[in-house]
Amino acid sequence: MSNEPVLTVEALHASIAGQQVVEDVSFSVPPTGITALLGRNGVGKTSTLRAILGLISRTGAITLAGERIDGMRTHRIVQRGLGYVPEDREVFSKLTVAENLTLAVRQKSPRYELVDSLFPDLVARRSQAAGTLSGGQQQMVSLARALLNDNTILLVDEPTKGLAPKLVADVTVALEEASHLVPILLVEQNLEVVKKLAGGAIVLSGGRVVHTGVATEILADEALTHRLLGVGSATGGAAI
Amino acid sequence: MSTLVLVLITGAGLGALYFLVASGLSLIYGLMHVLNFAHGAFLTLGAFIGWEVARRLDTATWSTFFVSILVGGAVGAAFAALTELALIRPLYERHIEQVLVTVGLAFAAVALYQGIWGSDPIYIDSPPWMLQTTDVLGALVPNTYWVLMLAATALLASLVIFLRFTRYGTIIRAGVENRWMVTALGIDVRRAFTVVFAIGGSAAGVGGVLAGHYTGYVSAYLGSSLLIFAFIITVIGGLGSLTGAAIASVLVAVLQQFANYYLGGTGDIIVVVLLAVVLLARPAGLLGRAS
Numbered sequence: 436m437s438n439e440p441v442l443t444v445e446a447l448h449a450s451i452a453g454q455q456v457v458e459d460v461s462f463s464v465p466p467t468g469i470t471a472l473l474g475r476n477g478v479g480k481t482s483t484l485r486a487i488l489g490l491i492s493r494t495g496a497i498t499l500a501g502e503r504i505d506g507m508r509t510h511r512i513v514q515r516g517l518g519y520v521p522e523d524r525e526v527f528s529k530l531t532v533a534e535n536l537t538l539a540v541r542q543k544s545p546r547y548e549l550v551d552s553l554f555p556d557l558v559a560r561r562s563q564a565a566g567t568l569s570g571g572q573q574q575m576v577s578l579a580r581a582l583l584n585d586n587t588i589l590l591v592d593e594p595t596k597g598l599a600p601k602l603v604a605d606v607t608v609a610l611e612e613a614s615h616l617v618p619i620l621l622v623e624q625n626l627e628v629v630k631k632l633a634g635g636a637i638v639l640s641g642g643r644v645v646h647t648g649v650a651t652e653i654l655a656d657e658a659l660t661h662r663l664l665g666v667g668s669a670t671g672g673a674a675i
Numbered sequence: 676m677s678t679l680v681l682v683l684i685t686g687a688g689l690g691a692l693y694f695l696v697a698s699g700l701s702l703i704y705g706l707m708h709v710l711n712f713a714h715g716a717f718l719t720l721g722a723f724i725g726w727e728v729a730r731r732l733d734t735a736t737w738s739t740f741f742v743s744i745l746v747g748g749a750v751g752a753a754f755a756a757l758t759e760l761a762l763i764r765p766l767y768e769r770h771i772e773q774v775l776v777t778v779g780l781a782f783a784a785v786a787l788y789q790g791i792w793g794s795d796p797i798y799i800d801s802p803p804w805m806l807q808t809t810d811v812l813g814a815l816v817p818n819t820y821w822v823l824m825l826a827a828t829a830l831l832a833s834l835v836i837f838l839r840f841t842r843y844g845t846i847i848r849a850g851v852e853n854r855w856m857v858t859a860l861g862i863d864v865r866r867a868f869t870v871v872f873a874i875g876g877s878a879a880g881v882g883g884v885l886a887g888h889y890t891g892y893v894s895a896y897l898g899s900s901l902l903i904f905a906f907i908i909t910v911i912g913g914l915g916s917l918t919g920a921a922i923a924s925v926l927v928a929v930l931q932q933f934a935n936y937y938l939g940g941t942g943d944i945i946v947v948v949l950l951a952v953v954l955l956a957r958p959a960g961l962l963g964r965a966s
Binding site: 488490508509510513514519521525527528529530534537538539541580584 | 842845846848849852853855856857858859860861862863864
């Protein structure tokens with residue numbers, strides 16, 4: 436497999452209602468494994484993902500598998516193989532689980548077997564309205580929607596947010612399994628999850644990239660994590 | 676007793692006519708957040724073209740009536756789809772401008788219809804059965820009301836089947852909940868906008884032909900006179916809720932008929948009072964989502 440980055444972001448600027456939320460962000464994501472996008476609350480991690488997808492107004496060069504996508508509309512970018520698992524799941528609450536999944540299918544042979552093996556809880560709940568599921572089950576629906584298709588990369592935004600420890604472990608296992616099939620750019624506040632999953636890490640501060648490197652090395656450097664992520668110890672698994 | 680029955684049935688029939696207009700308004704607002712002031716123009720064009728076709732055939736037969744219904748629906752759908760593509764789409768995400776352009780189109784369309792067909796009402800013929808009455812518990816109910824109820828029931832059933840069992844229907848229901856997430860799944864939600872406009876326009880076009888038979892005439896103002904009630908119904912039912920629109924249509928029309936008969940013709944005032952009460956007690960409408 437080529438080592439060319441699967442996703443490259445250069446000089447990305449993004450704004451919401453005239454307010455600059457991402458300033459001159461540049462980074463690249465390798466074609467395998469999980470890369471973490473880290474930073475304190477409000478530094479622009481979610482906005483960076485949304486800017487890549489074209490969900491908010493942005494400028495800059497974004498290249499997906501060698502193709503410029505910054506001029507494309509969101510649905511075209513997703514059709515090019517960029518799967519998105521948004522913060523707060525964003526399942527369609529009035530639609531059934533089956534309808535949520537069907538809506539996401541973009542290919543003739545969706546990977547239902549993979550999704551069923553990763554999330555067996557959802558199999559018996561196909562006809563249940565997604566809004567009546569627990570937070571963890573909704574997260575599974577959200578991840579399943581992205582995993583049904585052969586994507587080039589997944590952007591996953593805080594998948595363990597608000598979940599009980601057992602569900603955090605389940606989601607972590609699912610992401611690890613998924614990462615064998617598709618590279619993932621992961622925004623995650625739970626540093627224990629990042630330590631388990633991420634190879635590389637990109638750290639944002641004030642809307643800019645301030646550090647890139649190996650995730651475990653960054654998290655092992657107490658002074659660095661304190662300065663960049665605002666935590667005293669990276670080993671406690673606390674949310675940053 | 677017979678008067679009560681008459682008021683109830685004619686109220687339900689008028690509600691059916693309101694629903695033909697309000698269903699499209701509600702769907703369009705639910706998905707696109709556009710208050711479509713041009714909806715009455717779709718209705719009026721459907722009525723005029725339906726009448727033009729009918730008078731060139733045989734004005735008083737069922738087959739002519741059904742052809743005019745089909746033509747009215749098709750014309751309404753085409754006009755609405757064209758409006759979405761040419762005027763609404765270029766103003767994507769600019770809701771104020773989208774509303775303003777529909778207001779402008781509504782005024783321009785009425786002026787155009789006046790230019791073509793004049794300002795005076797044009798009286799139309801209906802199949803003889805529609806001009807007769809049916810005795811229900813002593814009440815002589817004009818048969819037009821049965822046709823209106825049948826049409827609205829068929830529309831509601833078709834919409835429910837479409838929304839529940841087709842891919843576009845699923846996209847529309849998902850889009851009403853969270854439009855940007857639909858695009859983030861790789862779906863061009865703008866196609867669904869055109870589909871929704873076409874469906875709404877089609878219902879309005881059919882409503883226009885039926886409104887002509889209900890009032891006995893077509894005129895350039897047919898749409899605007901019904902649109903105000905359709906808006907009130909859409910708000911009372913809950914913006915974006917089809918079921919809410921159906922319930923509110925019957926509620927408003929029955930109340931209007933009651934007030935017109937028992938309270939000295941105050942039906943229109945009562946409807947506005949009902950709107951105020953619902954907005955005060957339940958601002959999101961009967962079945963609307965709280966924002």
